[in-house]
Amino acid sequence: MRSPLRDDIRRQLLDGLITGRWAPGERIVERRVAADLGVSQAPVREALRELESLRLIESSPNKGARVRPVTRADLREVYQVRAGLEETAARLGAPAVEALEAHTASLEAAAATGSLSGQVSAGIAFHREIVAASGNALLLSVWDGLGLEVWTHLSIRVFRAELHENAADHQPLVDAFRTGDPQAPGLLRDHILSYAP
Amino acid sequence: MRSPLRDDIRRQLLDGLITGRWAPGERIVERRVAADLGVSQAPVREALRELESLRLIESSPNKGARVRPVTRADLREVYQVRAGLEETAARLGAPAVEALEAHTASLEAAAATGSLSGQVSAGIAFHREIVAASGNALLLSVWDGLGLEVWTHLSIRVFRAELHENAADHQPLVDAFRTGDPQAPGLLRDHILSYAP
DNA sequence: AAACACCGGATGATCGATCATTGGGTGTTA
DNA sequence: TAACACCCAATGATCGATCATCCGGTGTTT
Structure with missing residues (x-):
């Protein structure tokens, strides 16, 4: 029983955000992340939604997500x-x-x-x-x-x-x-x- | 500029939950909803996630979502x-x-x-x-x-x-x-x- | 009959491809 | 040159199809 892929992806993204691998303001491109992790776009999207609810990223329709600068x-x-x-x-x-x-x-x-x-x-x-x-x-x-x-x-x-x-x-x-x-x-x-x- | 499809779907589902068209405990099958609304599975999934964060439905991995009985x-x-x-x-x-x-x-x-x-x-x-x-x-x-x-x-x-x-x-x-x-x-x-x- | 092993359909999870929007670049006009 | 219109690549949104898991039914063993 594997845990959902989206959970792995979320963890990977979280780690990148915590360690600063993703810079504030940087654009997060769904396909790029998907390619980097060797998965498809869909679970990446879902993971991004979860990060958005944590207010770690911000996104708007048709414009994608970017790293939210933390103040x-x-x-x-x-x-x-x-x-x-x-x-x-x-x-x-x-x-x-x-x-x-x-x-x-x-x-x-x-x-x-x-x-x-x-x-x-x-x-x-x-x-x-x-x-x-x-x-x-x-x-x-x-x-x-x-x-x-x-x-x-x-x-x-x-x-x-x-x-x-x-x-x-x-x-x-x-x-x-x-x-x-x-x-x-x-x-x-x-x-x-x-x-x- | 159309609003995202997922928003419409969420509203439809919300309406069904509020009016009781969906009964408590009832299973919500992604493909069924998608077919009913004439859309594909993906945006339905996303809408369901949002309803889950409202605690209106509950879901578990690989087992799908069902209407949460409200007490x-x-x-x-x-x-x-x-x-x-x-x-x-x-x-x-x-x-x-x-x-x-x-x-x-x-x-x-x-x-x-x-x-x-x-x-x-x-x-x-x-x-x-x-x-x-x-x-x-x-x-x-x-x-x-x-x-x-x-x-x-x-x-x-x-x-x-x-x-x-x-x-x-x-x-x-x-x-x-x-x-x-x-x-x-x-x-x-x-x-x-x-x-x- | 109880316990178990094994299908097979239903369906969630994921994929690869396509549609549609955005934003930047380029040319045109006033 | 400033304002505008248009085109096109990048990419988010959505789609249709496939993979993987769950669950109930069926047969087999003890």
């Missing part, structure tokens, strides 16, 4: 929306503290080995746990749709952003959830906004 | 997420009161002529104005991505939901924005949640 303003928007979503999530339901602690543990482990992407994905997993615990599947899918992992990598590469995922930052949140602190949602929001550029 | 729980989730998004929007920036009043006016006009879809879309436009005024384009696009107009029509048809869009409900919100009331975001959230089933 600080974009990042600010992402953090604002993310903060609102997670605050909402925290109001709807509290996560299991054990799960959060597991994520902070793997965050520390990744930091210890100096794994950048390990830290990023552990940090993301911590927050995803909170959103999932809301019990609202739509909220989770909207949150997933933000593509936070990609944006985080982009912000690090493009803006030399500090890697701000560290276990200490998350401890107050864990404590707030443990004690059922009614201010947890607000804390979470501020925590996220403090990361915004 | 009250789905609607609750939509309202919760929507409330969170609009609260966030209201915190980020206040809309122009004149614009809001224009929307309530057209809401009243639609109510006067008994136009159901007119009332729905005026009600949606009122809220969209608020989200747009946040200045956060991502927030607006996420909000748009909820497909509220479709969900509203569905809730009315499937659950015989009351049409709760009326100008009087919106007046306190307009007043709060006019006076710069810091509680406006919270009012807005409660306003939306009060509509949830």
